[in-house]
Amino acid sequence: MMRTLVTLLILAATLFATAASAAFETRARAAWVYDATTDTVLLSKDAETPLPPASMSKLMTLNMLFEALRDGRVTLETQFSVSDKARSMGGSSMFLEATDRPTVEDLIKGIIVQSGNDACVVVAEGLAGTEEGFARLMNERAQAIGLRNSTFANASGWPHPNHRMSVEDLGLLAVRLIREFPEYYGYFAMETFAYDGRVPSNHNNRNPLLKLGIGADGLKTGHTAEAGYGLVGSAVQGQRRLVFVISGLPDDAVRAEEAESVVNWAFRQFVEKTVAEKGARLATVPVWMGAERSVGMIVAEDVDLLVPAVVRGDIDGEIAYRTPLNAPVEEGQQIGTLTVSLPDLQPREIPLVAERAVPRGGFVPRVTTAAYVLFQQVTGKAAGL
Known part of the structure; x- marks a missing residue:
């Protein structure tokens, strides 16, 4: 050779330069920052370690649903039933009742905007019969699409010792959703949604970047006591698209600050040549x-x-x-x-x-x-x- x-x-x-000025010290436990336009990883911190993903793993549930839409197994108008298990889910909710028949489009909005755990169970049961069966399909599909450090035990990100994703896998999954499903990606930028007008106090998208005017258009927040506060985000400025994941932050205020800092750093400290x-x-x-x-x-x-x-x-x-x-x-x-x-x-x-x-x-x-x-x-x- x-x-x-x-x-x-x-x-x-x-002119000249030194490397140090481009470096970014994140407060996140784990982080992955990626320029999708040039296929460049800008930051990787503990990125391949499987960690509790909390609601950020709902992106995999959405991937499964988007694939079902693409394959023609369901349409946006397809209605799903609500089981007692789905209705009784705790945590973030779409506030579904047993008599409801939400459409696939309703459920997409409920998962993205309201982070509905109940909506995720409805999707899992609607596509696979049971949430356990759906989790098995999630694991099979994760391997097929190259998520090497992910295992799924449920559809919602509910705490479970076998439910883990690396921040790199979360980022790669986000890139897949952006590239493979542009017809559905716009839902991630929705700022408000309340199914049938229910509980209007819980209808705001938790993504702290959407209202800042920095080009943010997705994707998903997450929080549990074990996982801390995290965010899978994406933003576009000019011809560049940024995808990033931060995880393990102490509260939502720090998460918002760190996410904005990551976006500003990535767009201002790197140029395409x-x-x-x-x-x-x-x-x-x-x-x-x-x-x-x-x-x-x-x-x-x-x-x-x-x-x-x-x-x-x-x-x-x-x-x-x-x-x-x-x-x-x-x-x-x-x-x-x-x-x-x-x-x-x-x-x-x-x-x-x-x-x-x-x-x-x-x-x-x-x-x-x-x-x-x-x-x-x-x-x-x-x-x-």
């Missing part, structure tokens, strides 16, 4: 037995990365590739990777592809190429770099 350093010029950038343009040749690699001796390595699309605002000027990247590259080579074939490391961010790997096709050469080109590559290996120099 050959490696070489390249310098990437950040467009319209000029184009570090390599589509088709730009970053290096060349020798081709073994090809009609041509080498082929250029390019990026297939513009490479837009999130960069700490304090970082200006040039960025170093490392290109890795195997040499020699055996002919034939197809145009657009991945032949290497570019790794870019930035302060306080995880390294990013970008595929590098062949600039053009290189067919297998005839006798003379094959002999010439073999001698050329042998010379390069002896001298230790990479051709064209």
